Amino acid sequence: MDQEVLRIGCAAGFSGDRTDAAGPVVDALLQAGGPAALIFETLAERTLALAQVARRADPHRGYEPLLDELIGPILARCLKGGIRIVSNMGAANPRGAALRIREIAAEAGLPAPRVAVVSGDDVCGAEQRDTLHACLGSALGGREIVSANAYLGAEPIAAALRAGADIVITGRVADPSLAVGPALAHFGWRTDDWDRIARATMAGHLLECGAQVSGGYYADPGLKDVPGLARLGYPIAEIDADGNCVVTKPAGTGGEVTEHTVKEQLLYEVHDPSAYLTPDVVADISGASVEDLGGDRVRLAGVRGKPRTDTLKLNVCFESGWLAEGEISYAGARAEGRARLAAQVLRERLQGLGTLRADLIGVASVFGDDGGEWLSAHAGADARDVRLRVALRHADRRSAERLLREVTALYTCGPAGGGGVRTSLRPTLGTLSGLFPRERATAAFEMLE
Incomplete structure (x- = not known):
């Protein structure tokens, strides 16, 4: 040795x-x-x-x-x-x-x-x-396995x-x-x-x-x-x-x-x-x-x-739909109120598609929750520099794309003074973990010639 x-x-x-x-x-x-x-x-x-x-x-x-x-x-x-x-x-x-x-x-x-x-x-x-x-077990269901x-x-x-x-x-x-x-x-x-x-x-x-x-x-x-x-x-x-x-x-x-x-x-x-x-x-x-x-x-x-x-950790990734995100900024007097109103407009316009996550960056984002409870509980601060970020997950791409169009429409559909719109759409992956029989995973190495 x-x-x-x-x-x-x-x-x-x-x-x-x-x-x-x-x-x-x-x-x-x-x-x-x-x-x-x-x-x-x-x-x-x-x-x-x-x-x-x-x-x-x-x-x-x-x-x-x-x-x-x-x-x-x-x-x-x-x-x-x-x-x-x-x-x-x-x-x-x-x-x-x-x-x-x-x-x-x-x-x-x-x-x-x-x-x-x-x-x-x-x-x-x-x-x-x-x-x-x-x-x-049943956790995987009929999901499409990616890895x-x-x-x-x-x-x-x-x-x-x-x-x-x-x-x-x-x-x-x-x-x-x-x-x-x-x-x-x-x-x-x-x-x-x-x-x-x-x-x-x-x-x-x-x-x-x-x-x-x-x-x-x-x-x-x-x-x-x-x-x-x-x-x-x-x-x-x-x-x-x-x-x-x-x-x-x-x-x-x-x-x-x-x-x-x-x-x-x-x-x-x-x-x-x-x-x-x-x-x-x-x-x-x-x-x-x-x-x-x-x-x-x-x-x-x-x-x-x-x-x-006797088992190894197992990680399985599967296709889990689409994530749509949009952002728009509001600044100056009553900026926070305008950003909150914009979020409410989006909730009404996208009703029925699923949970719309809304964050006011600069007011409530890190501590925020998908249900909007934190955002509601911290109203009235009257921040003057706010960026609204909204997100929606959906299994169907076309449904998810609706968020992108609705955020962009806020430019002229109000509230006043919104700008700097940015949107994105990307496929999402879910993960499941489990235990895999060690004898079923055959580890080996190959030396490149």
Whole structure:
């Protein structure tokens, strides 16, 4: 077993994250020397469904739209410095993403990297339909399935790295597994070494949302001030042979890694601290310790593990109709009253189509509700700078389009002084989650030739 510390940097926490984040992380990994990996976590439930829609329209698409911008600037340095890249940016088309990375390398005059593609998460095929219906019961009904994905774990990633992959591209794997895979491959842990795998899982959990752990989501001026927020450094985890880790960030970057930022991220999206379910392990952080070492270095230890479950998380996306939105602004004397009247006009004109959501941006929007109760309870403020936003969901496109026409008509049909109309119409996707039998999801990897 290799006892040398493994450094894993994270350069993205979601699809659409900053594309310049990887540079300082790669520089820090190269400067530190030793074995290292770089992960990009770009896949959420909604992101994967949209990727499936994109692939339906064009079979060459369906992977992370920002792949070129994320991978291109750091590919040469990672290949030269031996930094392995692991990412779920394959989304609905991991092979397409892998082929594009090979093209990027060729365009830059680099030797062809060894790129592995992990498969098995897509369980939408005809042979799985009976299993899907059994998992979801009557909840699925007769809905048109867009995507169905089981959350795979770290084992195929580790196997690909042990086989010599420079880059591993996946579809839907659990976010922490992006870090557990390199740790399994590097340290040679047994796949039932629950404590070590649980510790690496929580290291991955700290990394998976990118700059959240280095001060981004933590910042709240006047209460939790964070320096250099415009130049946040993304996190690096130094994982030891027992799976414990020290979280840090590149020197000279903004943000901070402290006991508080780590504790916030440690608890993020954790329902039961004694049983955090992942495909690799059930992690128990109820006895974990977080120690601030100073200098943007925080140690996490004391995580325990329990055997993984016999099921994997399942996420199914389905077509759910159309969302129509419209906005119009009112300013000056009695602006709020005019905006409220406009909302009432739209409710009357669109009566019978469903619930019309109305928000007065600047008065009541974040706390608002679909029924309009909050809006009614906070009348009379007489705001002078108001933007009315209305939205309607409908199964039928033509019915949803009526909202667009009615908002536009407010220009001359009143109330007075409305302007800056903007409308949009887009298909919507619904999601259902369930538990999928582990033995029905066959995880594997393929090395591109």
